[in-house]
Amino acid sequence: MAVLLIKNGYVYDPINGVDGERMDIAVKDGKIVEDVDEREARVIDASGMVVMPGGVDIHAHIAGAEVNAGRLLRPEDHVKDVEPRTAITRAGVGYSIPSTFTTGYRYTRMGYTTVMNPSMPPLEARHTHEELSDTPIIDKASYPLLGDSWFVLEFLSKDMIEECAAFVAWMMWATRGYAIKIVNPGGLETWGFGGNVRDLNDEVPHFGITPREIVRGLCKVNKLLNLPHTIHVHTNNLGVPGNCETTLKTLMCVEDLAEDGERAIHITHCQFSAFLGDDWATMESGAPLIARYMNRHSHATIDMGQVIFTDTTTMTADGPFQYGLHLLSGNKWINHDVETETSSGIVPFRYRRTSRVHATQWCIAQELALLIEDPWKIYLTTDHPNGGPFTSYPRIVSWLMSVKAREEELKRMNRRAVKRSVLPTIDREYSLYEIAVITRAGPARALGLENKGHLGVGADADIAVYPLNPEEVDPSRDYKLVRRAFSRAAYTIKSGEIVAKDGEIVKAPDGKTYWVDVKVPEDLWEAVKSEIAEVWEDYYTVRFSNYPLTDHYLKISSPITRQARM
Amino acid sequence: MRVVKDVVCPFCGCLCDDLELEIEGREVKAVRNACAVGEAKFLHYGKHERTRPMIRKNGELVEVSLDEAIRKAAEILAEAKYPVLFGWSSTSCEAVRVGLQLAEEVGAIIDHCSSVCHGPSVLAIQEVGLAGFTLGQSRHRFDLIIYWGSNPLDSHFRHFERYSTFSEGRFRPSISRRSITQFLSTLAERRIKRVTRRLLIKEREEGFYFGARRAPSGPFKERDRKLIVVDVRRTRAAKMADFFLQVKPNTDYEIIQALRMLIRDMELDVDEVAGIPVEVLEELADILVNAKVGVLYFGVGLTMSKGKHRNIEAAISLVRDLNARAKFHILPMRGHYNVTGADVVITWTTGYPYAVDLTQGYPRYNPGETSTIDVLLRDDCDAFLCIASDPVAHFPRRAVENMLKHPLIAIDPVVSATTLVADVVIPSAFSGIEVGGTAYRMDHVPITLKKVFEPPEGYLPDEEILKRILAEVRRIKGKAAEALVPAGA
Amino acid sequence: MAEGIKVILLTGRTLYQGTDMEAKGKTSREYWEAAAQVRMDPEDMARIGVKEGDPVRVSTAYGSVVVRAVKSAEAPHPGVVFIPYGPWANMVTNPTTHSTGMPSYKGVDAFVEPAPGERVLELKELLRAAYGRS
Incomplete structure (x- = not known):
């Protein structure tokens, strides 16, 4: 293992309170260490450069059944962006839904080293992990979709929280999952018959349970299981004008479940859930309302879900939403309902500056990031590829850091949208320290990844060095330099190895896959197991014994062990 | 002797995972749950x-x-x-x-x-998408099942039993046991009917016409899950169908497009489409729009004949259109x-x-x-x-x-x-x-x-x-x- | 009685071709019997005067092959004949892909005539006759 010494960089390490100090970072055996013998070490001269922990993406669809269906659907997306093979890298294609190898390389070039794949149908978990093991360099984890699983709905409707928790713990093992993902709770089961739920109190047909009970139930399960992340929620009514109310209700419904300062819920790609208005004609931003709520409460975190004006591919587990988008846009549509568990849909989509709705969406994400005062509560995402490809993160960084950059964008946008937005009146500009929070430290903390997102001794040596001199460059004025720097890291170091230099991949090792191994009381699990085994074959078309996957599917398996609180 | 349970059958796209093998030495003595091909594959494995x-x-x-x-x-x-x-x-x-x-x-x-095999299906999906699902959905929810240009009882034998017509689901009680007994008891009757029919055809030299269909009869009359088969031949599956539409080879495209018009309540200005009387198509369209949750399984009958990916594109579009009326799905019957x-x-x-x-x-x-x-x-x-x-x-x-x-x-x-x-x-x-x-x-x-x-x-x-x-x-x-x-x- | 008739040729999977391929292997007699056949409407068989098991020659613009005539269990389908997938079928299928990658395995114009006295070639004989190797 290499010994590295990164010298004289401007270090931004928010978890350890380091804000642009010039200091050295020492690396040995894949970890950050106090210091190393300079004669033995490979010295990286980072003078005049920014040093940050490797980026952590809390929500990007990079692998699995729906991503791959998106790839299959869109040859026109790949043909314009190819990645030839080199002596080190594999061939691939890119743009909005890059092939697996390309995904690993492109994150690495941007200095990102950990990516969470947020939507894994448990029945198709093998697929997700096969793709992830072909996604090199970066560390990753997946969130199994559990909000519409029949077993979960049945346990919760009978208020059997502990039994539900034991089942969820088993699911985390069976699918090698990391966090509980809830998408349009109750809506996906209803979509099996072509319906949807519209309110937190709507009853899910045949199951006698409401979305509110699902969210609250799984939130309790999450606490019982002591999982590293909170429940990860894609709200009901996503993408529907007026859904701001649903989002606030969802946030409120778990307020009482959070004990002092603890977090209970993460609302993902919040932009898509922050619409006011009665229909598309009256749709406007609900970001100020959500920001006000977030500023007064500490039990929740969110991520942006920024849209980018480009041609991209929308894909979510929210089947009814995707069908609606297909009707709205007239674009081709893939639906994929997964028995007993979930659904999903895919629709290619172009966000246009000239569209009032799309421009408003752009503004909403910016408003959320700028109006929520505490950067530890909001993280940078595009809900890749739903709002736009992850390769546009550097542009988002530049917008957050520069009023001027935002003005440039706003100038070219739909006038009515801009007029009705509060964005032009906001003069907040993110500092590099805050950028480090929303792109690495914050997500790492929200995910409970203790060795990620910081550069303290003992942390994983995942480091990004950006060619940007904070003493010479004013990000507010020279936002294009910021953009360029964050697009191509001068060095990306993964587990103590230099994997990219000046934006080129120099080494492509395999990354780890994290999953949560929760220990629940043996007798409880045995009781639950016999209960689910009894009906398993009635529910699924795959045998109980063939359902869980083996470690064979994970190139480097990294279980995080937790003890359930029961 | 050892028994291995939950073995996966490596033959067709059904990938049944519930086989049970009795093994002695290097020989499989018995295979349970498999179809004829799966059974043959394991029983004779050592004899190749x-x-x-x-x-x-x-x-x-x-x-x-x-x-x-x-x-x-x-x-x-x-x-x-x-x-x-x-x-x-x-x-x-x-x-x-x-x-x-x-x-x-x-x-x-x-x-x-x-x-x-299904390359043209991929080309069609890349044009228009696909309203897909996993097969458990078919078993639990669907009340209308269509096989088009696919011959499941020859190529995907257990598809019927595990995933569609004869399967049992949470919201769809099985009719299989009841129907199988009834099926056997009516076999004789059906044979007589067939002979009579043959005689009739002989009498009227050109008596056979494409588009011949069978009214719901025999064991499946009362069930809440309908089976429609569209094929160029009266396959085994066709014989079990509530509605069988026999089409001329290379005419699927016209028929699907005609159906698309009919389900949009448009009038067809002709008496027949590819030899099929419009009334027959109207009856079929009627069944389609009255389904609650339906599926169209299509086979290489569509991809290999004239029109190829355009046939599939039309079929997918038909299903997409049907989604305005009901929940409808479509899936290619993959072979290997x-x-x-x-x-x-x-x-x-x-x-x-x-x-x-x-x-x-x-x-x-x-x-x-x-x-x-x-x-x-x-x-x-x-x-x-x-x-x-x-x-x-x-x-x-x-x-x-x-x-x-x-x-x-x-x-x-x-x-x-x-x-x-x-x-x-x-x-x-x-x-x-x-x-x-x-x-x-x-x-x-x-x-x-x-x-x-x-x-x-x-x-x-x-x-x-x-x-x-x-x-x-x-x-x-x-x-x-x-x-x-x-x-x- | 006509010498031969014009038909539309389909090729496809059958249960027996499947079981025999999986059970006995492609060089087996069973596979040969299951795949080297043409399933015809009984009316059509009568029309060209062949009985179950008689050799018939199926010809298309792309070649011709001798296979056994078999009464179709899927009749009636006058004017449509069916050969199971396999090397015999592919002596006469239409390779044209119309730029889709997919040859026309189904719906090929063909001519079927009795071939009294002609032999239905076994796999190795067929390969040798067609490609000069086996």
């Missing part, structure tokens, strides 16, 4: 004529060592300018992953059986047990599902140009590797003639038409019996294959063979690169 490593010398296949066969294969591929690597649909995803590395290394076209897996793996690696040209160093995809049959018809490729497939038996003659003009490498566990005429034969272990690995069911559900027996000495898994070929290719290329650098430089 297995391949041996061979190389063609002076026109005759001569047995050689495995290493020599692998070396020869590597030499052929390393030298080739435009090789095709074909097959992949009856081996594990793990093998396909190595195959892709090999394709990149030698600069090859990688293509698999989709190209000659892991043809879906080959699609999936090649897509996540290259962005495209089949017919991927890696000769330029990046993926290119243009079916019609980069698809195997077209490459062969143009006589463009200069070497052909075939793995877990039998293209000599299953490609049209002219394509095979061109294939045999150049070196042909065959990797297969058993003797086939392809191994008989190949230049290099590499024996492999039976995937799904002697090797585990991953396969994808027709609905994209990944399932882990079970290893039931150790392969015999000298029969390596496909994955291992490909890794060895890859290593050998790299060695040859490394040497070639070294040769370009003067010694001591």
Whole structure:
């Protein structure tokens, strides 16, 4: 293992309170260490450069059944962006839904080293992990979709929280999952018959349970299981004008479940859930309302879900939403309902500056990031590829850091949208320290990844060095330099190895896959197991014994062990 | 004797995972739960004529060592300018992953059986999408099941029982037990009817007309799950249908488009469409729009006949239109047990599902140009590797003639038409019996294959063979690169 | 009685071709019997005067092959004949892909005539006759 010494960089390490100090970072055996013998070490001269922990993406669809269906659907997306093979890298294609190898390389070039794949149908978990093991360099984890699983709905409707928790713990093992993902709770089961739920109190047909009970139930399960992340929620009514109310209700419904300062819920790609208005004609931003709520409460975190004006591919587990988008846009549509568990849909989509709705969406994400005062509560995402490809993160960084950059964008946008937005009146500009929070430290903390997102001794040596001199460059004025720097890291170091230099991949090792191994009381699990085994074959078309996957599917398996609180 | 439970059947796209084998020594004594093909596959597993490593010398296949066969294969591929690597649909995803590395290394076209079964379906999906699902949805929810140009009782035998008409689901109680008894009791009656019908047809010389249909009769009259079959022949499935529409070959496109008009309540200004009276189509359209949750399973009857991907595009569009009225789904009935897996793996690696040209160093995809049959018809490729497939038996003659003009490498566990005429034969272990690995069911559900027996000495898994070929290719290329650098430089 | 008739040729999977291929292997007699056949409407068989098991020649623009005539269990389908997938079928299928990659395995114009006294070739004989190797 290499010994590295990164010298004289401007270090931004928010978890350890380091804000642009010039200091050295020492690396040995894949970890950050106090210091190393300079004669033995490979010295990286980072003078005049920014040093940050490797980026952590809390929500990007990079692998699995729906991503791959998106790839299959869109040859026109790949043909314009190819990645030839080199002596080190594999061939691939890119743009909005890059092939697996390309995904690993492109994150690495941007200095990102950990990516969470947020939507894994448990029945198709093998697929997700096969793709992830072909996604090199970066560390990753997946969130199994559990909000519409029949077993979960049945346990919760009978208020059997502990039994539900034991089942969820088993699911985390069976699918090698990391966090509980809830998408349009109750809506996906209803979509099996072509319906949807519209309110937190709507009853899910045949199951006698409401979305509110699902969210609250799984939130309790999450606490019982002591999982590293909170429940990860894609709200009901996503993408529907007026859904701001649903989002606030969802946030409120778990307020009482959070004990002092603890977090209970993460609302993902919040932009898509922050619409006011009665229909598309009256749709406007609900970001100020959500920001006000977030500023007064500490039990929740969110991520942006920024849209980018480009041609991209929308894909979510929210089947009814995707069908609606297909009707709205007239674009081709893939639906994929997964028995007993979930659904999903895919629709290619172009966000246009000239569209009032799309421009408003752009503004909403910016408003959320700028109006929520505490950067530890909001993280940078595009809900890749739903709002736009992850390769546009550097542009988002530049917008957050520069009023001027935002003005440039706003100038070219739909006038009515801009007029009705509060964005032009906001003069907040993110500092590099805050950028480090929303792109690495914050997500790492929200995910409970203790060795990620910081550069303290003992942390994983995942480091990004950006060619940007904070003493010479004013990000507010020279936002294009910021953009360029964050697009191509001068060095990306993964587990103590230099994997990219000046934006080129120099080494492509395999990354780890994290999953949560929760220990629940043996007798409880045995009781639950016999209960689910009894009906398993009635529910699924795959045998109980063939359902869980083996470690064979994970190139480097990294279980995080937790003890359930029961 | 040992009993192995929950074995996965490596034959068709149904990928049934509930087989039970009774095994004595190296022999399967009994197979439970399987269909006839699955049962045959396991029962006679040991009786096949297995391949041996061979190389063609002076026109005759001569047995050689495995290493020599692998070396020869590597030499052929390393030298080739435009090789095709074909097959992949009856081996594990793990093998396909190595195959892709090999394709990149030698600069090859990688293509698999989709190209000659549901390739047109892929082209149609890329145009209009697909309202898909996993098969449990079919079992639990669907009240209308259509098989179009697909013959499940010959090619996907347990599809009926596990996933559709006879299956039992949470919201769809099974009618199978009741109906099977009734079915048997009415067999005699049906035979009489058939004879009478035959006589009638004989009487009126031209009495038969396409579009003949059967009113709901016999055992299925009362059930809440309807079965419609559309085919050019009265297949076994057709005989069980509530509604059977017999169409003329090559006319599916017109009929589907006519149905699309009818479900939109548009009037057809003709008396018949492709020989089918409009009233018959109206009746069918009526059943379609009255379904609550329906599915259209389509087979190669649509992809291989006139119109090809346009037929599928029309079918998918029909289903899409029906979604305005009900929840409707559509799924291709994939043939080989892991043809879906080959699609999936090649897509996540290259962005495209089949017919991927890696000769330029990046993926290119243009079916019609980069698809195997077209490459062969143009006589463009200069070497052909075939793995877990039998293209000599299953490609049209002219394509095979061109294939045999150049070196042909065959990797297969058993003797086939392809191994008989190949230049290099590499024996492999039976995937799904002697090797585990991953396969994808027709609905994209990944399932882990079970290893039931150790392969015999000298029969390596496909994955291992490909890794060895890859290593050998790299060695040859490394040497070639070294040769370009003067010694001591 | 006509010498031969014009038909539309389909090829496809059958249960027996499947079981025999999986059970006995492609060089087996059973596979040969299951695949080297043409399933015809009984009316059509009567029309050209062949009985169950008689050799018939199926010809298309792309070649011709001798296979056994078999009464179709899926009749009536006058004017449509069916050969199971396999090397015999592919002597006569249409390789044209119309730029889709997919040959026309179904719906090929063909001519069927009795071939009294002609032999239905076994796999190796067929390969040798067609491709000069086996």
